[in-house]
Amino acid sequence: MARNVAFDLNHPHMEAGLESPIDEEGVHDSFSQLIAEQSQNGGASDSDAFELQELQRQLDEEERDNVAFLSGPGREFQGRRQRDAEWEDADTQAVPLIGERWSSATLKILSSMPSRTIGRNRGAIISQYYNRTMQLRRRRQSRPAIRDFSHSARPSIRGYGIETDSADAEVSKRDRLVNNLQNLSVSDRIRMLRAMPLNVSEKSELRSLALQKEKHTLSRRIPCCSQLKYYIINGARQGWYSWLSFLHSLHLWQVPLKRVSGRFGSGVLSYFLFLKTLLFFNVFLFLVTGAFMVLPQELHPPEPSAGRPSFTGLELLTGAGYFSDTVMYYGYYCNYTLRKSCRDDGGVHNVSLSNGTMPDCVSKHLSYNMPLAYFFTIGVSSFLTCIILVYSMSKSFGQSFRIDKSHSILAIKTFCSWDFKVIKKSSVKLMSENICTQFKELLAEVSHKQVKNTRCQRLWRLMVHGLAWAICVASTTACVLAIFYCSSYMHKNLQFFLRSGVPVTNPQLNEASLLALPVLVSLINLLLPGLFNLAAWMEDYESPSVRTYVSIGRNLMLKVSVLGVLCYHWLGRVAADPTTIGLKCWETFVGQELYRFLLMDFIFTILDTLFGEFLWRLFSEKVLKRRRKPVFDIARNVLELIYGQTLAWLGVLFTPVLPAVQILKLLLLFYIKMSSVMMNCQAPRKPYRVSQMTTVFITLLCFPSFLGASVCVTYTMWSITPSSSCGPFRELKTMFQAGKRWVEELEKDNPNLSVLARAHSYLVENPFFLFVGAGIFLIVIYFHSQVVDGQRKIIGLLQEQIENEGDDKKFLITRLQTIHEQKRTPARRLASQNSNC
């Protein structure tokens, strides 16, 4: 790069000085070609070199160009450098760039530099995409085996097969792009085509050319095993795409979602999209549990127990009574292997011995080990849900994570704040007003520096915050203690009734009294967030995002503590000693409790929608005579959804049909909330950062919600003794032993599998394996973080290199300009001398 190039301005072909020297080939391949193309084509803005000559001829007579002030043109390739750093660098430069006036010729050259023209014309776009497809081909192409080449082949040919492309120098850029497209795989080609910023007709042309060529060229000789791999991978990819397109083509709720987004924008829409996501999770869960647990058990029902209560309406609320002994609950499931008997009276009526002794005429083919199926279904569905959640969380995080520099606030506000989804006229007007207000606020913030709070004011603010937090924490603790004492009171009550032997006078009243705890919890969930809102209003946060996060934090704290105390009550009290309250089957009882909680939550949400939104709007319009409707509180509603989903996940073990109940609830909730929002609410006035909030919500769904539920379920399966008289795991010490028992049976039937049995007992039961597994996992994570660190260092080095290139450019341009000036001044001096004489 440090060549001494003589700038010969009188040379008729000025563009010789502009051509990229050959040693830049590797990096700037497209640029040199692009320059050549431009100088050949001579497009509208490409005849600068010619113009430069023209200007030169005129410069001897004319005055100094009056060009606009331009500072430091050599700073094109700044990359991500901070502006402050740029100014500092400029000061330390030996060559004074600031205050320099560039001639119009220099400006023209600068503006037609290849890096600036990338977006401009078709040729540039095609060049850019040629490079990208070339890079993609290099990445995708695996090295062909050495044995495929003859012995005399040059070593360089053994490298990438790309060199075997025709290296015809006259082939235009477009044909090369078509060639590259043809050599990509189908999905890569489609992805490249779609992402090109050309119009559809040109893309169709490129595509048809690429496909035409593909028909003509023979396929390369691929060995059979990689062909098989190719088919498998291709088939799997096609299957996945067709599943995705099927899901997308369902167009679930497309019209209502469009109406909501048209009127309220992306913020409120994100709530309904979250609801849709939860619906799909539950549908998946229900399909799995339904297919592997509910359906087999329904087809082979156990003998009905005596004394089954008749159906009264109360069962729909309490889930007990008639529903107790149905496929809804854990207690109904058999603990033996279901076999299809020879007789046609449907079902197996053999005795329920734990090891499943067989009566005489039984077909061996269709047998179904119920306890094992129950255990594995719960395990596998939890595992798959975990994977899907972590995947969507990481994807969402990747899209929305940005180092929040306050540098580009106004620019981002200008270009990214208009929500193109909003189509209703009044909402558009409202959005314009909101944006205008936000601009005014931002301008006020930016132009007037923050007034430093005095010490007294800061202390006052600290006190207010402390007071608000104290109120919130105190109220949460009070409510949690209330739930704790209420539940222990009910527990003691039941124990008392059992011990005293008082006959049950009104079983229905007893059942209805079981609803007391769910009603209390739902009431707390309804009222306490209102208190938190009041506290936040008192605190008066300046930044709306801080306010949202604080509100989410407080609500989360409330719900986590409530669920914690409830889990302690069920798993710690009820499950530990079920006989003292007269329960033969504590799992069914817990399942019924969860059903009741879910249902009460739904009922109270409807009540809240009715009172909070509908009646409040009527009240504020008629009585308070205000025009403003209530605002839809997105964060609070999403947290309600997450709470309901946690209950559903907790309950799958005890109530396999609970996902179906949750599906019904979500469907009804969608329509109720949709109509309520359209009728009663208005769009939020504060700016709402959709992608950040969506990431936060899905993280909350994954971490406290799913993790907590799976920890509880794992604890139940690992440590708690199942009931001895009901359910698929009766007479086992823990539910976990179902797997162990199955392996023992396998070993008994087939002694050859003893190795497997021993391996199983070592792997699963020995905690050493878990430690080793966790250790390996941690080591893998550590390696990945080191790779990321290394990549970060490379990014730093590349940025330095870009800065150096920028400095080189500055140097060259200033030299060009000084020589230009030198050339001009003697000419002027000569001209003035001539005129003086």
Added chain:
Amino acid sequence: MGNKQTIFTAQQLDSYQDCTYFTRKEILRLFDRYRDLAPQLVPLDYTCQPDVKLPYELIGSMPELKDNPFRQRIAEVFSDDGEGNMTLDDFLDMFSVMSEMAPRDLKAYYAFKIYDFNNDDFLCKSDLEKTLNKLTRNELTEDEVRMVCEKVIDESDLDNDGRLSLEDFQTMIVRAPDFLSTFHIRI
């Protein structure tokens, strides 16, 4: 369902599917929307690729665009002749880029073109002023508009030429995660 339609040949549908972010059903639905704007102008048979352009007034009257202050620029950017008169290809292109599946770079490219009112491939001060006035319906005072424009150029102009090039714009968009969700029209 798939082979019963007679509007397009199979190759045309495949080609549209590969070049836009829409599936077959969506392309047919979009064709119906296009045709509904002017049933007498748009033929039902596109196998011979008729040259039909709908004038801007019809495009701008679609409910999705009717109240959008940038509708004229959107139509101009995606139309072939630059006046807003769109063929079916332009129509599909427009909604494909504005759909939720389009990647950020593609959207940023077209957003840049939309906000470039004078078509000089740079966002200069006058472009920014026009953008702001359209965003706020002329409710900001001239001083405020001027201040905002200066600050925007200050913040995002990396090569210090007093205007934003495509690169500056894309670098700024990378820092805005909400761009993908706001630059989206549901059709």
